[in-house]
Amino acid sequence: MSILREIGAQYNPENGTVFTVWAPEARKVEVKLHHPKPESIELQREAFGYWTALAESAKQDTRYTFLLDGEKERPDPASQSQPEGVHNASAVVDHTSFNWTDKKWRGLPLEQYIIYELHVGAFTEEGTFAGVTEKLAELKNLGVTAIEIMPVAQFPGERNWGYDGVYPFAVQNSYGGPEELKKLIDSCHQQGIAVVLDVVYNHLGPEGNYLRDFGPYFTHKYNTPWGDALNFDDNHADAVRNFFFQNALMWFRDYHIDALRLDAVHAIFDMSAKHFLQELQEHVKQLEEQEGRPFILIAESDLNDVRLINPVDDGGYGLEAQWSDDFHHVLHAMVTGEQSGYYVGFGTAEQLVKVMKRAFVYDGLYSEHRNRTFGNSTEHNLAKQFVVCSQNHDQVGNRMLGERLSQLVDFEMLKVLAGLVIFSPYLPMLFMGEEYGEQNPFLYFVSHSDKDLIEAVRKGRREEFSSFAWQGEAPDPQSEETFQKSKLKRSYTSDEQQLKLREFYKRLIQLRKSSPALATPDKNLIEASMEEQEKVLHLLHATKQPHLYCLFNINKQPATVNISLATEVKNWQVVLHSAATDWGGLGSDLPQEIKTKEDIRLPAASMLVLKQAD
Structure with missing residues (x-):
């Protein structure tokens, strides 16, 4: 296991702030403090391309940038706060001053997770962490034991799914920033609710992404849907791996997050003798021993590969759990009859029986959609190692019109689907609003400032739907109206049928917990x-x-x-x-x-x- 190196702005109330940045090709690096008193401090070069310096005057909220070779002035790649957006100065965050009240919290056993996935911006009218905090009592009443928050790493503008984040350590300013996120997590733990955070370690978004100015964070060795892959195994890869190891540990240590959902790990390319995911798990286990409570890594993957969750001694990476797309696809195809795109080959009775007993349909079988043999056996894996759902942000939001199942099947079938998920042997996950049959769609939305990028996103969305038999025109991702349409109505308080559906979900969850x-x-x-x-x-x-x-x-x-x-x-x-x-x-x-x-x-x-x- 590699030795980790602190990066970014590390604040200590007694000494000030130590600034550390990785810039192996730079000849000179300075940190520029912008307030209360403008100051420039030259960093000292250390081994492996790291630069560091202590600034005694830099405290909580001090704005700063790095100046590379006297020419390029950039925010900190490991910035923990971007108060004025992705193109402007970073801010120092003080993790020592927050008054945590969850000292007795020791997390929940994984098998007790009943997950509720939500998007901070669309979950409430306010679109903030504080707005989510106000609704925790409703979620507690429903019976969920964990919320899964879609990515909060700083992204361009004020509305985005979060997968275009460009500062993995910085908490989105329009949601309320670091302090409000801590308040939300602390409140969750007071209610006995665990917190899963969605993080993205397979790419960074395009707008505000200045990593290439600092060093070889990317490699040409592999192609991804977003361009060059993050450099986990090429020259200088140690520092890139360190960057993301430190990110995961920060969420657990400084924000008291219980679990991380690792986005699309099939797009993390690494041919090292020790895969990035395996080493990440080792560092997380070490932190567990230090902190005295469990920290969980859950992978999203479309590989149907149990190597992710198998023990290291058996050749696996040792992660705690992974998503099962097959479970969703079988249910969706059966109740809607859809057979285009990745639903090709799904929807038979035999498959439904198999996913209930094995989590995967394709476990070494030929896939018509992929035109190849796909997956491996889950025979020796535990049920708690698989997360299942009938809806999630991807499966709803990546439809052309963002229709939820409440728009595709009747009320009675919604109850059947709820039962299939919650009474499966796996970890059930609900997508926000599912529990009462939310009628608003969940659409793809962004708020970029680059006109060429905006048009590229529009074009990309149109192309993405080409393999599906969907009719209509895709809503404009850049439009604020698209975002507003995606907010929950919460109409179950005035709609008797929706209220009964929510009570039905509540009863199913009670039965799962008590049986x-x-x-x-x-x-x-x-x-x-x-x-x-x-x-x-x-x-x-x-x-x-x-x-x-x-x-x-x-x-x-x-x-x-x-x-x-x-x-x-x-x-x-x-x-x-x-x-x-x-x-x-x-x-x-x-x-x-x-x-x-x-x-x-x-x-x-x-x-x-x-x-x-x-």
């Missing part, structure tokens, strides 16, 4: 079956007693079925039926107790949960 069979789900101890014609999924959770038996009718027609997976159990008690009027259904005439092999009439698009009664 012994779901407390620590084991995918090897569940049974599942489904007939292609019948389209009723039978799902038996037998991890602990009392067992749970779930039936999901994913059909527009009623179906008659009986309990076929647990013949040793004679009697079952009805726990929940989505067709009940309590949940906005037409009503249920099922008896309170049902016997094994007894015929059950399931309404179209419905789910039934039974609990072992003997």
Whole structure:
């Protein structure tokens, strides 16, 4: 494991601020302090291209820039605050002064994560961390145990998904900056809610990206959708790896983040003997030992490769969990009938059974969409190592019109989808507004200032949709109207049907938390079956007693079925039926107790949960 080097502006109340920057090709580097008193301090060159100096007068919020060879004046690549945007001076952040109240917080076991993904700008009308803080009571009431915040690294302008960030250490100023983020995290921990932060280690955005002025942060060795890859294995790669290791550790140590969701790790190219992700996990584990609480790394990947989450001793990278796109794709294709783009080859009964038991469909099978054999087996992996959903920012926002499932399927099917996710053996994730059937779309939005870049983004979005059979015109990503349309209406307080859907989600989450069979789900101890014609999924959770038996009718027609997976159990008690009027259904005439092999009439698009009664 490499020895880490501090970078950026490290403030100490007793001594001032130590400035450190990596600029291996520079001949001279100065730090320019802009207020309260303009001052220029020459940095001293140290080994491996680092430059450093102490400025006793630099304190919290002191604005500064680096001057390279007397010519290029730039913000700090490791800036922790950009109060005036991506093109202007950085600001010193004091991490010693915040009054944390979460000293007793030790995080949550991964298997207890019920994740709620949100975008700070679109989650509330205010579009700020403070706005999210005000809504925590609602999320606590819903039952979620973790929020996942889309990237907050400083990006151009005031509206963006966050994946165009150019200062990975700086907290977006329009959201409220470092102090307000800390307040949000502290409040989450007071409510018993863990915080997952989405971070991007595969590229940086184009506008305000001055890294090339400092050093070889990028390499021509690999091509990515964003151009040259970040340099994790070429000449001078040690300093680039250090940059991102330090970033991850900062979020855990200085902001008390519980978990990081690593964006698109398949675009992190590294042929080193020790992959960047493996070494990142080693540094995180070392911090765990120092801090005395767990820190979790969750990968987003479209590789279906369990090497990410396998132990290092078994040739893996040792990360805690990863997303399963296959789970989403099977559900989406089954209920919408879509078969274009990456939905090609998805949507069969056999696949739904398989993802419930194995998390992946393509685990060494030929993929029609990819035109190659794809993925590997999850047989030896735990259920808690996979995050699943029926909606997320990508799958909604990367549709041409940003339609949520509430626009694509009927109300009864929304309840079935909720059950499939929350009663799966994996870590369930909801996308903001899903729990009540939000009607506003979630669209792609930016606020760049470069006209050529704006047009390139528009063109890129049009090309991205070419493989899908979607009709219409893509909304303009640059338009503020596109962003405003993406904000939550929160109309469930005045819409009876939406309120019942939210209560249904709340009940599902309660059952997941309280049922012994779901407390620590084991995918090897569940049974599942489904007939292609019948389209009723039978799902038996037998991890602990009392067992749970779930039936999901994913059909527009009623179906008659009986309990076929647990013949040793004679009697079952009805726990929940989505067709009940309590949940906005037409009503249920099922008896309170049902016997094994007894015929059950399931309404179209419905789910039934039974609990072992003997």
